Amino acid sequence: xxxxxxxxxxxxxxxxxxxxxxxxxxxxxxxxxxxxxxxxxxxxxxxxxxxxxxxxxxxxxxxxxxxxxxxxxxxxxxxxxxxxxxxxxxxxxxxxxxxxxxxxxxxxxxxxxxxxxxxxxxxxxxxxxxxxxxxxxxxxxxxxxxxxxxxxxxxxxxxxxxxxxxxxxxxxxxxxxxxxxxxxxxxxxxxxxxxxxxxxxxxxxxxxxxxxxxxxxxxxxxxxxxxxxxxxxxxxxxxxxxxxxxxxxxxxxxxxxxxxxx
Amino acid sequence: xxxxxxxxxxxxxxxxxxxxxxxxxxxxxxxxxxxxxxxxxxxxxxxxxxxxxxxxxxxxxxxxxxxxxxxxxxxxxxxxxxxxxxxxxxxxxxxxxxxxxxxxxxxxxxxxxxxxxxxxxxxxxxxxxxxxxxxxxxxxxxxxxxxxxxxxxxxxxxxxxxxxxxxxxxxxxxxxxxxxxxxxxx
Numbered sequence: 003x004x005x006x007x008x009x010x011x012x013x014x015x016x017x018x019x020x021x022x023x024x025x026x027x028x029x030x031x032x033x034x035x036x037x038x039x040x041x042x043x044x045x046x047x048x049x050x051x052x053x054x055x056x057x058x059x060x061x062x063x064x065x066x067x068x069x070x071x072x073x074x075x076x077x078x079x080x081x082x083x084x085x086x087x088x089x090x091x092x093x094x095x096x097x098x099x100x101x102x103x104x105x106x107x108x109x110x111x112x113x114x115x116x117x118x119x120x121x122x123x124x125x126x127x128x129x130x131x132x133x134x135x136x137x138x139x140x141x142x143x144x145x146x147x148x149x150x151x152x153x154x155x156x157x158x159x160x161x162x163x164x165x166x167x168x169x170x171x172x173x174x175x176x177x178x179x180x181x182x183x184x185x186x187x188x189x190x191x192x193x194x195x196x197x198x199x200x201x202x203x204x205x206x207x208x209x210x211x212x213x214x215x216x217x218x219x220x221x222x223x224x225x226x227x228x229x230x231x232x233x234x235x236x237x238x239x240x241x242x243x244x245x246x247x248x249x250x251x252x253x254x255x256x257x258x259x260x261x262x263x264x
Numbered sequence: 265x266x267x268x269x270x271x272x273x274x275x276x277x278x279x280x281x282x283x284x285x286x287x288x289x290x291x292x293x294x295x296x297x298x299x300x301x302x303x304x305x306x307x308x309x310x311x312x313x314x315x316x317x318x319x320x321x322x323x324x325x326x327x328x329x330x331x332x333x334x335x336x337x338x339x340x341x342x343x344x345x346x347x348x349x350x351x352x353x354x355x356x357x358x359x360x361x362x363x364x365x366x367x368x369x370x371x372x373x374x375x376x377x378x379x380x381x382x383x384x385x386x387x388x389x390x391x392x393x394x395x396x397x398x399x400x401x402x403x404x405x406x407x408x409x410x411x412x413x414x415x416x417x418x419x420x421x422x423x424x425x426x427x428x429x430x431x432x433x434x435x436x437x438x439x440x441x442x443x444x445x446x447x448x449x450x
Contacts, residue, residue: 044409083296199407245400
């Protein structure tokens, strides 16, 4: 399983200048629109339609999350319900309420989907949906959709296939993309609101599979743009994570519908 | 190892079997989730409406033509296999994925059409965020398709009196003997 482990570990980009840590992420407005996702909405529908939304500029930090658990004790690692978080939850923190100074400004990891969702809700926000995340992450520094740019694609792949050593970068330290969003690539995997919705199955598995009755509706979804390995890995990772799982390479950021004040 | 092989490896993770708690391990209670639902009569109920009894719980949506009628048939098949004494005590909770269309009125109609005994079964409406949390807790995947249908996996769980998810099955179309044995266990 060594290759899998090296795959799951993501490289950090420490040392790149970024904005100072802020109490509340201002977020950026992203217009959305029609978007060709690696995950088609339906077998006969290739284009996803993304409504305007606001997305956090940076990942949620340990400091941000510590503020949350101080006011919401039911999300402390010593009090959290077993249904909502596994035993690894916030294991990197120095105490039940404090991450410790060494990792204060790093992205919070070892958080379950339930905990990440509750954090965003406490801010009047929600986790970004997969299509929102993928749309934002398709941008390079200069282009709204750089997915057909070989140089950009190679850069992404290099990040994903390098094994991580050393600490994660502080939040917001990676360069801003076209929309002004940071940390989308090369830092950690990120929870999305619909992580439990990524029915990944290919035709061979569906054909004559005794389990095919598990799926209702017009068939399970399959992946498109097979050359887009980085996105496929994200989807595979998210699909393999149960909502109570936590991982040292899984963090999150929040989003809101564009119309909502925050 | 090539990138392609790595992806195959990651995809292989998806094929992991359902996890049921091992012997001696306490099953996490679904009732740690505090969700307010509406039953088929429009009455507010809590997710733990059947606390104190064994419960079969799964999710469905009313406008589904194929698998969902089969889900109801499967739940009935499990009931039939249960010992009569256990069967009287057993309750069934079906939560809809589709808050828009499966209003209490629509659920009541399904219950009538399908001759469902609502003294022992509940068809429940939940708001979208509650649907997400309940599905996540039960390990059920679902996705709304552009045509309003849902693509979803089907997992039937047996809860103990305290809501502990003691056994899960992805079998439909037949009564999974493992679920039946958990129901019949004292």
